[in-house]
Structures are given as structure tokens and as C-alpha cells.
Amino acid sequence: MSLINELIKELEGHVNREPKVLSILEVSESAESERLNLTLPAGLMKKLKEQAMQEKRSCSSLASFLIEDGIRRHVSLDRL
Numbered sequence: 001m002s003l004i005n006e007l008i009k010e011l012e013g014h015v016n017r018e019p020k021v022l023s024i025l026e027v028s029e030s031a032e033s034e035r036l037n038l039t040l041p042a043g044l045m046k047k048l049k050e051q052a053m054q055e056k057r058s059c060s061s062l063a064s065f066l067i068e069d070g071i072r073r074h075v076s077l078d079r080l
Helices: 003-016 024-030 042-054 059-078
Strands: none
Touching: 042 059
16 A cells, blocks of 8 residues: 555544543643733732833733742641
């Protein structure tokens, strides 16, 4: 059988296969990163913007770092 015929048969197999239905958990766990919509009090948002400007980074980048740092500290405090 020629290479082209083999490839056609393989493609037909993929096309005719039933799609796998993924759960929300499977989809979210497969993502390398996810988006979070967060509402902050005005004063806290102002402080975040000011700090981000001082560090010459985006608010999103700083918020991500602060959340990660907070989780790390929270977990270590729980283990004491």
C-alpha cells in the first residue's frame, strides 16, 4: 500500500472516530494558565496600580506574583 493510501486511511480513522467529551475539570487541568476575573476595592486597586508602575510591570503580572506569594506563605504557615 502506498504512503498516500496509508495516510488517507489514517485520516479517515480520525474523522470517523467519536469525539471525546471532556469534563470541565479535565479542560481546566490541561490549561497551562487560566484567566481570573477579580473585583478589587478601589483603594486596593489604586495601590496595585501604583506598585506595578513603580516596578515597571503590568497590574496582571504583579497581581499574579502576589497571589502566588500569598499562597506559598499561607501553605507554609498552615504547616507550622
